[in-house]
Amino acid sequence: MKKSKLLVAALTLSIVLGGLVGCSSKGSDKATSGQSKATSTATKEAKDNSDKDLLTQIKERGTLLIGTEGTYAPYTYHDETGELVGYDVEVAKAIAEKLGVKAEFVESNWDSLIAGLDAIRYDVVINQVTITDERLEKYDFSTPYTISRAALIVGKDNKDIKTFEDLKGKKSAQGLTSNYATLAEKYGAELVSADGSFSKSIELVSTGRAEATINDQVSFYDFLKQKPDASVKLVDTLDDASKNAVLIRKGNETFVEAINKALDELSQDGTLSKISKKYFGEDVTK
Numbered sequence: 001m002k003k004s005k006l007l008v009a010a011l012t013l014s015i016v017l018g019g020l021v022g023c024s025s026k027g028s029d030k031a032t033s034g035q036s037k038a039t040s041t042a043t044k045e046a047k048d049n050s051d052k053d054l055l056t057q058i059k060e061r062g063t064l065l066i067g068t069e070g071t072y073a074p075y076t077y078h079d080e081t082g083e084l085v086g087y088d089v090e091v092a093k094a095i096a097e098k099l100g101v102k103a104e105f106v107e108s109n110w111d112s113l114i115a116g117l118d119a120i121r122y123d124v125v126i127n128q129v130t131i132t133d134e135r136l137e138k139y140d141f142s143t144p145y146t147i148s149r150a151a152l153i154v155g156k157d158n159k160d161i162k163t164f165e166d167l168k169g170k171k172s173a174q175g176l177t178s179n180y181a182t183l184a185e186k187y188g189a190e191l192v193s194a195d196g197s198f199s200k201s202i203e204l205v206s207t208g209r210a211e212a213t214i215n216d217q218v219s220f221y222d223f224l225k226q227k228p229d230a231s232v233k234l235v236d237t238l239d240d241a242s243k244n245a246v247l248i249r250k251g252n253e254t255f256v257e258a259i260n261k262a263l264d265e266l267s268q269d270g271t272l273s274k275i276s277k278k279y280f281g282e283d284v285t286k
Contacts, residue, residue: 053254054255059099075089088127140248161211173212246263
């Protein structure tokens, strides 16, 4: 009797433990499949070579490990063949080439992307990370490689709205809780809900249900590249811009300097501008 109870208990424990193992792996990000070798290498190097700076470790390894989403078009995504492509991917590869190493990507969802940098799963995050005061307290950033301004977008035939000041009394399609909505109200616009969607905002302006929308300049360029005949146009931008850059762990000054030098050279030789125009039709790097 005791043996049978023990056997049942053992089988039950086995099933529970098996279930826990399954649950722990379910929902883990893409980096756990086919990319764990790269991340464990970075972590091991950090422990074994604590006397060497990060740039030296990367050069000795021969690869720059880059954290990115892989699901954020047109910045980092998979094309129809399954290859990882995009604006940020090409910028990352160009930086790695300047450093004299190969780019190796580790994909992760956005919510765990920065945590992966903390855990030393990769060397940098290149995924349109915006420079903020809060992030600057904990991380270092490279010089920006993407500059995006608030853009005022109206219908193609609209002749009444030419500047943000002309929004007073006009209907502006916005996500009602967004910073852009606050901006539109500041200029005296009446808000029309677009459910926080860029495409919905454009649709409302195109169909005349709203006269304008304030939205991200880079997103508009991407949209216009996909739909050059769209019945909307950009009429004004604000100088106060969002700046996106390479995210780096603090305490790696030599590495930050090397990244900045690479970006400066890529800007000077026109590489960044060329990549930008390929994806957006405009230069969003300045």
